[in-house]
Amino acid sequence: MQRQQYISQTIVTAAQMREIEARIFAAGMPVPALMEKVAGLITHKINQIIKNKHNQIGILVGSGHNGGDALVVARELFLQGHKITIYSPFEKLKELTSQHQQYVQSLGINISNSINTLQNSDYLIDGLFGFGLERNLTEPIASAINTINEWSKPTISIDIPSGLHTDTGEVLGTAIRATHTLCLGLWKLGLLQDRALEYIGTSELIDFDIPRADIEAVLSDTKIHRITKHTALSALPLPRPAVTHKYKEGHLLLICGSQRYAGGAILTGLGARASGVGMLSIAVPEYLKPLLVAQLPEALIIGCPETETGTIAQLKLPANTRLDSFSTIAIGPGITTEAAPIVEQVLENTDPLVIDADGLNILATMGAVKTLQKRKAPTVLTPHTGEFKRLFPDIPDAQNNRIEAVQTAAKQSGAIILLKGARTAIANPQGNIWINPDSTPALARGGSGDVLTGLLAGLLAQGINKSTPIEQTVATAAWWHAQAGIIGAEERTELGVDAHTLTHYLPLVISTSVL
Ligand SMILES: NC(=O)C1=CN([C@@H]2O[C@H](COP(=O)(O)OP(=O)(O)OC[C@H]3O[C@@H](n4cnc5c(N)ncnc54)[C@H](O)[C@@H]3O)[C@@H](O)[C@H]2O)[C@@H](O)CC1
Numbered sequence: 321m322q323r324q325q326y327i328s329q330t331i332v333t334a335a336q337m338r339e340i341e342a343r344i345f346a347a348g349m350p351v352p353a354l355m356e357k358v359a360g361l362i363t364h365k366i367n368q369i370i371k372n373k374h375n376q377i378g379i380l381v382g383s384g385h386n387g388g389d390a391l392v393v394a395r396e397l398f399l400q401g402h403k404i405t406i407y408s409p410f411e412k413l414k415e416l417t418s419q420h421q422q423y424v425q426s427l428g429i430n431i432s433n434s435i436n437t438l439q440n441s442d443y444l445i446d447g448l449f450g451f452g453l454e455r456n457l458t459e460p461i462a463s464a465i466n467t468i469n470e471w472s473k474p475t476i477s478i479d480i481p482s483g484l485h486t487d488t489g490e491v492l493g494t495a496i497r498a499t500h501t502l503c504l505g506l507w508k509l510g511l512l513q514d515r516a517l518e519y520i521g522t523s524e525l526i527d528f529d530i531p532r533a534d535i536e537a538v539l540s541d542t543k544i545h546r547i548t549k550h551t552a553l554s555a556l557p558l559p560r561p562a563v564t565h566k567y568k569e570g571h572l573l574l575i576c577g578s579q580r581y582a583g584g585a586i587l588t589g590l591g592a593r594a595s596g597v598g599m600l601s602i603a604v605p606e607y608l609k610p611l612l613v614a615q616l617p618e619a620l621i622i623g624c625p626e627t628e629t630g631t632i633a634q635l636k637l638p639a640n641t642r643l644d645s646f647s648t649i650a651i652g653p654g655i656t657t658e659a660a661p662i663v664e665q666v667l668e669n670t671d672p673l674v675i676d677a678d679g680l681n682i683l684a685t686m687g688a689v690k691t692l693q694k695r696k697a698p699t700v701l702t703p704h705t706g707e708f709k710r711l712f713p714d715i716p717d718a719q720n721n722r723i724e725a726v727q728t729a730a731k732q733s734g735a736i737i738l739l740k741g742a743r744t745a746i747a748n749p750q751g752n753i754w755i756n757p758d759s760t761p762a763l764a765r766g767g768s769g770d771v772l773t774g775l776l777a778g779l780l781a782q783g784i785n786k787s788t789p790i791e792q793t794v795a796t797a798a799w800w801h802a803q804a805g806i807i808g809a810e811e812r813t814e815l816g817v818d819a820h821t822l823t824h825y826l827p828l829v830i831s832t833s834v835l
């Protein structure tokens with residue numbers, strides 16, 4: 321794999337970054353030389369953001385090496401002709417940071433411990449804290465940050481917006497609301513946590529050539545992957561073999577819909593259609609059959625006996641079709657919580673299984689962990705935060721440290737879990753994580769999850785036949801779904817991507833990526 325691809329899919333915690341940094345320094349790289357190199361790259365990027373115009377720039381300097389980076393940037397921007405004012409509130413600075421401060425002062429740059437001196441800046445550069453921030457912010461820094469946030473100026477954070485926890489993305493008291501974040505070296509986990517997003521703005525990675533051997537040495541047992549276009553496309557069932565047939569390209573059974581939630585079945589079906597799955601069967605209450613046939617003429621629609629309230633009462637598969645003959649089964653969208661016997665039946669089956677929506681609510685009432693532990697085939701759950709909490713009531717913090725929560729849930733249950741969110745996170749029982757780094761709030765809409773379930777299950781049905789690792793397929797589905805939302809929102813705004821429209825963008829994502 322090429323370096324750029326490897327780096328863009330790697331995520332580290334603060335402790336891992338510190339370990340990697342220590343290896344580089346132990347190998348002989350002088351600390352000041354690395355800071356000079358990194359700050360040079362940051363300066364270059366800042367010039368691109370501010371379009372090389374001469375500006376009044378305010379620089380926030382902390383006591384550690386994040387502050388050191390900021391001071392080198394300040395010096396370089398000053399020498400390039402920008403007007404620089406520095407806010408440096410700490411009395412005691414790390415040695416290297418202190419030297420840089422002394423030098424910029426000698427150049428005649430104004431350094432102040434009052435934030436108000438920065439009020440006339442066109443841009444702010446935030447070098448207060450990087451991955452060394454460990455405890456809650458106190459005065460006067462907290463108030464200074466709040467003041468800056470009230471100014472709403474374009475603000476570029478070095479490494480991570482100051483005040484965010486590098487791993488959890490938690491706001492430690494208060495935090496800079498950046499418009500740009502220039503993450504240094506390797507992606508920090510905190511930047512991929514939902515709760516950090518409103519502080520980050522646009523984020524970019526600045527690769528400063530950390531040797532891959534050092535990264536691999538430190539990350540050997542924990543693996544948190546950032547899903548990229550490259551990783552997503554590599555798990556697609558493309559190209560198809562020249563000689564194949566529909567059942568070789570996966571046979572998916574969707575169990576979905578009720579009189580009350582007819583649309584869920586259609587959207588799940590359309591998501592599955594977009595996956596390219598070879599053969600699609602959809603079990604719905606008998607009443608819905610004509611509707612589904614009209615919407616998905618290529619699918620085999622199985623009308624099932626229904627309860628008085630219009631829920632599937634019994635799975636009635638066609639003659640000669642056994643439940644264990646499918647490549648994958650997906651159950652949940654629109655089935656209502658009355659369909660518990662059907663969920664129990666498919667859980668006992670040995671096909672790979674995707675459970676979503678009311679399927680998850682039923683699973684929660686059965687006791688998710690103990691039920692899933694008994695399963696003999698792979699299970700994929702696709703909860704949003706509310707469903708996750710119902711499934712795993714003993715795991716705290718699903719809202720806050722989502723990554724840790726989903727990792728724990730997968731380990732406990734033995735299932736692969738996709739926790740939906742602005743940064744959807746996927747965990748497998750071995751503790752590996754995949755995070756989807758790009759998405760759009762356009763997807764926060766009823767029915768969008770049904771589309772994902774269909775797409776994911778359709779990919780899984782194909783991947784199972786080709787022995788693609790399931791978690792890779794799940795990651796690909798999350799990426800594909802989000803990209804369709806992004807393209808849709810670009811063309812139609814964030815208000816224009818209803819779930820049905822979303823399904824039209826799905827094929828476009830792949831055709832523009834691979835053709
Ligand atoms: N990892 C690397 O290879 C490189 C790291 N560099 C920079 O170094 C940074 C990390 O530097 P440091 O380890 O010095 O850490 P930071 O600069 O992030 O900050 C740590 C400093 O802040 C103080 N501090 C922590 N929490 C505080 C709080 N709540 N209130 C007040 N003070 C607090 C600490 O005592 C320490 O002096 C990175 O974020 C990056 O900007 C770059 O210079 C180049 C290379």
Ligand SMILES: [K+]
Pocket residue numbers: 386446447448449450477478479480481482
């Ligand atoms: K910072």
